Amino acid sequence: MSTMRCVVAGQNGGLQEEERAIPEPKERQVLIKIHATALNRADLIQAAGKYPPPPGATDVLGLECAGTIAGTGPSCERQWTDGMRVSALLEGGGYGEFALVDERQVLLVPDDQTFVEAAAIPEVWLTAFQHLLLVAKAQPGDILLVHAGASGVGTAAIQLAKHVFGASKIFVTAGSQEKIDFCKSLGADDGFNYKTEDWAQRVLDATDGAGVSILLDPIGYPYVESNAKAMARDGRWVFYGLMGGPPSDGTMAPILQQILMKRIHLLGTTLRARAPEYKAELCNEFVKATFDKFADKTLRPVLDKKHFEGLSSFQEAHEYMKSNQSMGKIIVSLL
Ligand SMILES: NC(=O)c1ccc[n+]([C@@H]2O[C@H](COP(=O)([O-])OP(=O)(O)OC[C@H]3O[C@@H](n4cnc5c(N)ncnc54)[C@H](OP(=O)(O)O)[C@@H]3O)[C@@H](O)[C@H]2O)c1
Structure with missing residues (x-):
């Protein structure tokens, strides 16, 4: 399979599904096959045409995801194998079947954490x-x-x-x-x-x-x-x-x-536009400070009671976020 389905900003603040080539990982990037993603307010603003992605980032919406490693680019320093369970802080691309990310913004997902829970963690x-x-x-x-x-x-x-x-x-x-x-x-x-x-x-x-x-x-x-x-x-x-x-x-x-x-x-402060080195340091410190506490459930990702499924549900999920009813993360499962 060389193409994937994904969601980008459409007309009048709406969303549009498209077919695109699955992107090739470049220097220090990994490719993630996405199982679940989560909504962020930035997605609503980007969909309304008021928050363009940073230079070089994909126009596919979505700032975070959880899924499995599906490929690695040159010069990766961490030991990746296809199928490893991960979550990631993205510059964009979470509303798609696959996304690219710098390997330093990838977090390992523990065995007892679901993809839905893991997708609720990176951005917030x-x-x-x-x-x-x-x-x-x-x-x-x-x-x-x-x-x-x-x-x-x-x-x-x-x-x-x-x-x-x-x-x-x-x-x-x-x-x-x-x-x-x-x-x-x-x-x-x-x-x-x-x-x-x-x-x-x-x-x-x-x-x-x-x-x-x-x-x-x-x-x-x-x-x-x-x-x-x-x-x-x-x-x-x-x-x-x-x-x-x-x-x-x-x-x-x-x-x-x-x-x-x-x-x-x-x-x-803004996070999305920060340098990769800053985000890498942030991810390192975050894992050191929280890994054990997520494992023993002192900390827990907060999922909203409403859960969406499939690429075609993003529009409805955006409307739900705009209504301010949510508590915690709004997740969209893609697999
Ligand atoms: N600078 C950064 O790096 C960065 C990173 C991530 C997020 N953000 C920003 O942080 C904000 C929160 O994001 P989130 O994903 O945590 O939001 P969220 O989960 O969607 O929750 C937002 C909540 O804020 C409350 N709210 C909305 N409008 C309000 C208003 N005018 N006055 C008071 N409360 C209001 C609503 O709850 P109530 O029922 O309590 O009103 C709403 O449910 C967004 O603006 C987002 O863009 C910034």
């Missing part, structure tokens, strides 16, 4: 791990506020903060009590419904006025003022998404004053 767990280890430089005793706590990144961040980085308190915001309770089941100490509560004040009350030392923020503009209020002196504010949309009018001056007076570190 490596993103959350990066935020805590490399960007916020989390230390034991840190107090966290995790916005969108029941999201893919949020559910990974809660577990990592509690079981790997030794956070002393973890607070979340989410849009329903069900999601807050779910976050507590993963290790959050308390949560606030951003639709009905003054969460910044609740965070200050819960920390005796001190505020949080690390804030993980994928919302952006609508939260800026409340974020500044909820943060402690010398806090690290990791800003990694804009789900709240564009800025409303009004002055930002008092907010900037708080950022200044509290010496808040506002840390913007």
Whole structure:
């Protein structure tokens, strides 16, 4: 077989199935036969034509996958054999039957982990791990506020903060009590419904006025003022998404004053465009810090209750993600 089916951005934010040649692995790349993939918000933005893939990356959608090794390129340094069970952080290509990836962004899948579980790990767990280890430089005793706590990144961040980085308190915001309770089941100490509560004040009350030392923020503009209020002196504010949309009018001056007076570190970050060496180091550190904890089930990939099957289900899966009902990762099985 020399061709494969895959999904790319179509007209008006829709998706389109195509037949393409199975790509040939190049320098330090492996070819993966995909069994399962997972959705990310970046896929929705790419499908809408607003987030082109980085230079050199395929236009096939999908930032992660789990499957089996189906080929290796020249100069690979790791010992690969066809059929090995792996997952991977992709620049693109997850919505297809096969994908190429740099061998340094490949994680081995333990025997007792399914492809569905493994597909839920690379993008959101490596993103959350990066935020805590490399960007916020989390230390034991840190107090966290995790916005969108029941999201893919949020559910990974809660577990990592509690079981790997030794956070002393973890607070979340989410849009329903069900999601807050779910976050507590993963290790959050308390949560606030951003639709009905003054969460910044609740965070200050819960920390005796001190505020949080690390804030993980994928919302952006609508939260800026409340974020500044909820943060402690010398806090690290990791800003990694804009789900709240564009800025409303009004002055930002008092907010900037708080950022200044509290010496808040506002840390913007993206993972996809980082250099292969950075991602390789991130994957190494992630495996060292989490392998045993996934094995004994202290950490677990979080799967949404809805599960999709087949290339033709991506459109429906995108609509489901847009509805904000999910908790954890939305998986699409391809085999
Ligand atoms: N910078 C990076 O490197 C990087 C990497 C990965 C992901 N991201 C970004 O991180 C964000 C989260 O990704 P994900 O895959 O974890 O998301 P997800 O699993 O799809 O969950 C997103 C959740 O966020 C909440 N939400 C959506 N719009 C909101 C708003 N306006 N205000 C408050 N809450 C809102 C919704 O839950 P509620 O019911 O609680 O509202 C929604 O279910 C996305 O923006 C994504 O692009 C960035």
